[in-house]
Amino acid sequence: MTEILSFLTQYGYLAMYILLALGVLGIPVPDETLMVTFGGMTAQGQFHFAGALTVTFLGSMTGMMISYMLGRIVGKPLLHRYGKWIWITPKRIDSTEVWFKRYGSWSIVLGYFVPGVRHLSSYMAGVAKLSIKQFLVYAATGALLWCTTFLLIGHAAGYHWGEMMVLFRHSTIRIGIIIVGLIAVVSAGMVWWKKRSIS
DSSP: OOOOOOHHHHHHHHHHHHHHHHHHTTOOOOOHHHHHHHHHHHTTTTTOHHHHHHHHHHHHHHOOOOOOOHHHHHOOHHHHHHHHGGOOOOHHHHHHHHHHHTTHHHHHHTTTTTTTTHHHHHHHHHHHTTTTTHHHHHHHHHHHHHHHHHHHHHHHHHHHHHHHHHHHHHHHHHHHHHHHHHHHHHHHHHHHHHHHHHH
């Protein structure tokens, strides 16, 4: 993490873009911790929040698009053959496939908040031959929600982002589950309200 922070401090927005794109692709980069740190740096005036949001959004979308295209062109054999090099196990592939079949395109949005699923949901969308237009809508929605959430947490922490970084290192999965749960509740409420207003 020290090397990553040094890289981030030295190269700023470019470093954040590259690290987040690689992280979404499956390279072991602590994505959420990184964004909380970046958000904290915006509170300290080292970076502009709008610039940070733009760069993190573009970085995550770049990683998602590369993953989607690989899934669409090459398919699952690539994951089974080379996935082990980036800690993508057959078990993780199978669980993400089940997740994708259960939630469909929404798994792309919700998957951002679940480590492991995030790295594979776009690939599975490519394997399933989801249309590029549909993929972009869901991927962009998820990226905007994900980046904004963790940057705001870091920004709110301000000068205490170092302590927040330690907390996130141990609580990422639980926080992801809570956020996914909240999104699911809100989505269900919207569907219920829409059905009620139609009837």
